[in-house]
Amino acid sequence: MINSILLTQALTVQTWTYILVGITFSLYIGIAIWARAGSTKEFYVAGGGVSPLANGMATAADWMSAASFISMAGIISFAGYDGAVYLMGWTGGYVLLALLLSPYLRKFGKFTVPDFIGDRYYSNTARFVGVICALLVSFTYVAGQMRGVGLVFSRFLEVDINTGVVIGMLIVLFYAVLGGMKGITYTQVAQYCVLIFAFMVPAIFISIQMTGNPIPQLGFGSELADDSGTYLLDKLDGLSTDLGFAEYTEGSKSLMDVFAITLALMVGTAGLPHVIVRFFTVKRVKDARKSAGIALLLIVILYSTAPAVAAFARTNMIETISNQPYTTVPEWFKKWETTGLITFKDKNNDGLIQYVADKNKNELVVDNDIMVLANPEIAELPNWVIALVAAGALAAALSTAAGLLLVISASVSHDLIKKMINPKISEKNELVAARLSSIVAVCVAGYFGINPPGFVAATVALAFGLAAASFFPAIILGIFYKRMNKEGAIAGMIVGIVTMLYYMLKYKLGWFDDVLPNKSEWWFGISPEGFGSVAMLLNFIVSISIMKLTPEPPKEVQEIVELIRIPSGAGEATH
Amino acid sequence: MLKDVLNEFKLFGFKLGFWFAQQGSMYVFVVLIFIYVRLMNKLDKKYGYDK
Numbered sequence: 001m002i003n004s005i006l007l008t009q010a011l012t013v014q015t016w017t018y019i020l021v022g023i024t025f026s027l028y029i030g031i032a033i034w035a036r037a038g039s040t041k042e043f044y045v046a047g048g049g050v051s052p053l054a055n056g057m058a059t060a061a062d063w064m065s066a067a068s069f070i071s072m073a074g075i076i077s078f079a080g081y082d083g084a085v086y087l088m089g090w091t092g093g094y095v096l097l098a099l100l101l102s103p104y105l106r107k108f109g110k111f112t113v114p115d116f117i118g119d120r121y122y123s124n125t126a127r128f129v130g131v132i133c134a135l136l137v138s139f140t141y142v143a144g145q146m147r148g149v150g151l152v153f154s155r156f157l158e159v160d161i162n163t164g165v166v167i168g169m170l171i172v173l174f175y176a177v178l179g180g181m182k183g184i185t186y187t188q189v190a191q192y193c194v195l196i197f198a199f200m201v202p203a204i205f206i207s208i209q210m211t212g213n214p215i216p217q218l219g220f221g222s223e224l225a226d227d228s229g230t231y232l233l234d235k236l237d238g239l240s241t242d243l244g245f246a247e248y249t250e251g252s253k254s255l256m257d258v259f260a261i262t263l264a265l266m267v268g269t270a271g272l273p274h275v276i277v278r279f280f281t282v283k284r285v286k287d288a289r290k291s292a293g294i295a296l297l298l299i300v301i302l303y304s305t306a307p308a309v310a311a312f313a314r315t316n317m318i319e320t321i322s323n324q325p326y327t328t329v330p331e332w333f334k335k336w337e338t339t340g341l342i343t344f345k346d347k348n349n350d351g352l353i354q355y356v357a358d359k360n361k362n363e364l365v366v367d368n369d370i371m372v373l374a375n376p377e378i379a380e381l382p383n384w385v386i387a388l389v390a391a392g393a394l395a396a397a398l399s400t401a402a403g404l405l406l407v408i409s410a411s412v413s414h415d416l417i418k419k420m421i422n423p424k425i426s427e428k429n430e431l432v433a434a435r436l437s438s439i440v441a442v443c444v445a446g447y448f449g450i451n452p453p454g455f456v457a458a459t460v461a462l463a464f465g466l467a468a469a470s471f472f473p474a475i476i477l478g479i480f481y482k483r484m485n486k487e488g489a490i491a492g493m494i495v496g497i498v499t500m501l502y503y504m505l506k507y508k509l510g511w512f513d514d515v516l517p518n519k520s521e522w523w524f525g526i527s528p529e530g531f532g533s534v535a536m537l538l539n540f541i542v543s544i545s546i547m548k549l550t551p552e553p554p555k556e557v558q559e560i561v562e563l564i565r566i567p568s569g570a571g572e573a574t575h
Numbered sequence: 576m577l578k579d580v581l582n583e584f585k586l587f588g589f590k591l592g593f594w595f596a597q598q599g600s601m602y603v604f605v606v607l608i609f610i611y612v613r614l615m616n617k618l619d620k621k622y623g624y625d626k
Contacts, residue, residue, distance in 0.1 A: 076597075084596035091601045098608045103615075217598065233593070249593040289615060293608040300601045307597040 016387030017156045024194050024391050025171055028398070031190060032175030032183045040430050043180030044111040044410050050185055050281040056294025058188035059278045061195065061399040063269075063295070064302060065141075066148025069195060069396035072303075074371035076310035080240070080248040082258070083310065087303055089262040091296060093269025098292035101270055102279035104479045104564045106288040111280065112407070113273040113471060114415045117493075120478040121486040122557055124420050129493050133470040134273045134411045136497070138404045139444065141274075141463040145401040146449025149394060155339055155373065156390040165449040168398060173442045176402045176409075177435050184402045185281060191395040196302060198392020202376040202385050203305050206312045209379060216308035236311055239318050245357045248314070260530030268464030268532055271472035274403040277410070313375045320378055321364070322355045329353070332377035341367035401445065409438035462504050465532030469496035473539040482561045484543070487550040492543030500535040504528050 011019075037043040050058070068090070076083030110116045114134050118127025146165050153164025175183045200216075207219035211232055220232055237247045253261075269275065278295075279288045321329060326344060336342040343365045344353060355364045373393065376386045413434035418425050425433070470493045477484040477492075506512050507521075508528040519527075526534060552558075 081593055081596060084600075087597055088600045091604050095604050095607055099611055221594070286616060286619065289608075289612045293605070293612050296608055297605050300605055304598055304601055 011383060013383045013386050014157065016384045017390050020384070020387045020391040021157075021394060024190075024395060027190055028171065028175055028187045031187045032179045035179045035183045035186045037178070037180035037182045037431075040414075040427050040434065042182045043431055043434050044280075044406075044414060045277070046180075046182040046185045046281045048281060049283055052282060052287040052291035053294060054185065054189050055278060055282050055287070055291040056298060057192040058185045058281075059275065059291065059295035060298040061188040061192035061395070062184075062278055062403040063275055063299060063400070064192075064195065064396050065400035066145050066393065066397035068302065068306075069199065069393050070148055070151075070372050071369050073306040073309040073313065073375075074368035076307050077314045077371045078368060080246065081250055082253045083307065085253070085258055085261045086265065087307065089265025090269055091300060091303055092262070092266040094292055094296040094299070096266060096270040097275070097279075098289055098296070101276065101475060101479070102288040102292050103285045105276060105475070106279050106282065107285050107564050107566075108560075109280075111277075111414055112410045113276050113475075114411055115419070116478070117471075117474055117489070118415065118419060120557070120561075121474075121484075121489045122554060123486040123490070126474075126486050126490050126493075127415055127419060129490055130471075130474075131411045131415050133466065133493060133497055134407055137273060137463050137466045137470075138407045138411075139448070140466070141272075142401050142404040142408075142441075142445040143448035145397045145404070146445050148397040149401070150449055151339075151369070152373070152390050152393045152397070155335070156387070162450045165446055168394070168401070168449075169442050169446040172398055172402050172405065173439065176405050176442070177438050180434065181277075181281060181406055184399075184406055187402070188399045191399040192298065194395040195392040195399075196298070198388045198395070199302050199305060199309075199372075202379075202381055202389055203309050203312075205381050205385060206316075206375065206379045207308065210312055210315070216305050216312075220308040220311045232311060232315065236315050239315065239322075243318070243322065243356045248311070254525055256525055257527055257530055260526045260533045262530075264468050264530050264532030264536070265464055267472045267536055268466075268468040271467035271470070271475065272463075273411075273467070273471065274400075274407045276471075276475075277407060278403070309372065309375060313371045313378065316375070316378045317366070317371075318355065321353050323352050325351050326353055327351065330377075332374055336370055336374060341370045405438050405441045405445065408441040409434050412437040412441075462508070465500045465504060465528070465535065466497055468532035469500035469535035469539055472536055473543055477540075477543055479561070479564060482558045483547065483552060485547050485550055485553040488543040488545075488547030491546045492539040495542045496535045496539030499538055500532060503531045503535070507531075 037046075039047075041047055072083075072086055075086060105116060108116055108120070110119060112134070114127050114130030117130035118124060146168060149168035150161040150165040153159055153167060154161040157164070175187050179187070203216040204214055207216040208214050211219040211222040211224060213219040213222045223231055224235060233249055237249055240246065240248045279292065282288050282291055321333065326346065333342060337344065345363050347361065347363050348354070353364050354361055356362050373389060376389055413430055413436075417433050418430055473496065474489045474493050477489065503523075519525075522528075523531075523534070
């Protein structure tokens with residue numbers, strides 16, 4: 001016993017990371033070999049026989065990406081009250097999914113989202129537009145994930161960031177290509193367990209350390225453990241205002257913008273093809289509803305902890321480094337400095353770190369993304385906890401990347417090749433095509449991970465905006481509006497996605513002007529992150545007006561739409 | 576939206592508006608879905624679609 005304690009302390013963070021990452025990776029590979037896919041049905045929708053609980057866990061892991069695990073608490077930590085838009089937007093999307101989409105889409109019984117679009121709107125043009133939207137959304141999203149993998153590897157295993165991306169690619173390649181949806185589903189179940197454990201353990205440790213309350217959700221509303229009787233959040237408000245920042249619990253975004261961003265994120269979540277496709281894997285319509293509920297419950301475990309982590313991390317960070325001499329900063333500070341994610345410039349040459357809101361006096365820049373990763377180090381937790389966070393971040397990034405790659409390969413092999421180019425392809429060849437396209441997709445994703453285009457930071461917002469602007473209206477109208485025809489849907493999707501792209505490029509990346517346009521030029525004062533809501537409304541308006549001017553859809557299609565609303569008799573997913 | 580009014584109240588160490596934004600809203604979402612699931616299952620049973 002004593003030996004093992006000594007051993008525990010002797011191991012460095014790096015050794016621990018090798019051990020934990022090694023164990024989790026072998027677990028994923030083991031599952032992949034056990035769950036090889038033999039048919040296209042297994043490859044695309046895991047054979048349609050996944051239980052609601054397993055599907056809920058897989059959906060949660062699929063959904064919680066590097067952005068949720070690594071970036072979200074960091075963003076909240078710096079944004080304070082305003083960070084709530086991400087929490088509400090990303091969880092609220094599941095209410096839309098459970099109530100409006102998942103049961104009906106499951107009843108329709110298809111393999112992919114473009115497949116639904118193509119069949120419901122009886123047109124291969126619609127299918128093609130769907131494929132393009134799905135590829136655009138998924139590729140922008142997956143590039144960010146690979147980057148996350150590279151970041152974790154480079155910091156904790158101290159390898160080159162590119163080597164990290166390549167290792168990540170190989171692992172995903174292995175289980176996504178071999179197992180398809182079936183392999184991905186069961187690895188995602190394992191990855192959910194790893195990531196939630198990795199997120200909760202340090203949060204609980206820090207909560208006990210700071211407030212004496214083991215439940216982080218309650219902890220950040222409790223009194224500090226130092227017997228001063230002050231509440232943590234009051235203290236944080238005080239620290240923030242002392243340094244010239246706004247109070248942590250007060251917001252600064254305009255109401256209109258908060259509303260627009262929250263709506264865009266909600267609708268975007270509900271329109272993401274890799275999330276929707278998860279609900280095609282359960283047996284019955286009833287199970288689709290239930291697993292959406294389970295997924296949200298499991299997601300909320302992490303999402304409700306994130307604001308607590310954010311508040312702890314912010315308080316801890318300010319207390320540890322604000323106004324401290326640079327020469328005595330802790331080791332983690334130096335290590336993150338080498339990755340370029342913390343920068344310090346002694347502007348007034350007093351040797352102290354001034355961290356203040358005034359941009360001319362502030363000497364410290366801390367990247368959003370490192371708050372969760374650095375948090376256990378800042379709080380001086382044991383080495384194995386720090387390594388656990390690294391393993392959890394990898395699980396989050398890999399599970400999402402795998403889900404996205406599947407959407408990409410299914411769109412290509414099923415929708416492009418089977419439904420459009422060569423309908424007579426045999427099942428065996430289709431499976432080969434699916435595997436080949438996922439190999440190509442991994443390589444493209446890896447390329448973007450290694451050579452990130454300038455817009456990686458904007459990609460998450462972009463992907464949600466695109467999903468909200470393209471798929472959501474087409475799917476909703478397809479389910480609930482019998483009269484909706486192909487002309488309306490195609491025009492709506494194109495107008496929606498083009499407007500969204502234009503706004504993003506102009507106001508987020510500044511492609512059309514020499515300098516990035518000022519906030520005051522935003523349409524209706526809505527930020528690019530929130531513009532997805534406007535583009536979505538535009539899509540609805542265009543779809544409905546064009547529909548009124550063009551002929552009704554054929555009788556058979558209208559009958560199918562009637563049938564979708566009846567939950568029973570959801571057959572097997574068919575070609 | 577009601578944040579400023581709600582922030583007048585305190586629930587232990589939380590300002591209530593802040594709590595709803597960063598915690599309460601999410602719990603409400605979860606509860607909403609499970610209520611919906613229950614209601615729909617009941618409806619399905621009533622009309623004999625639960626087979």
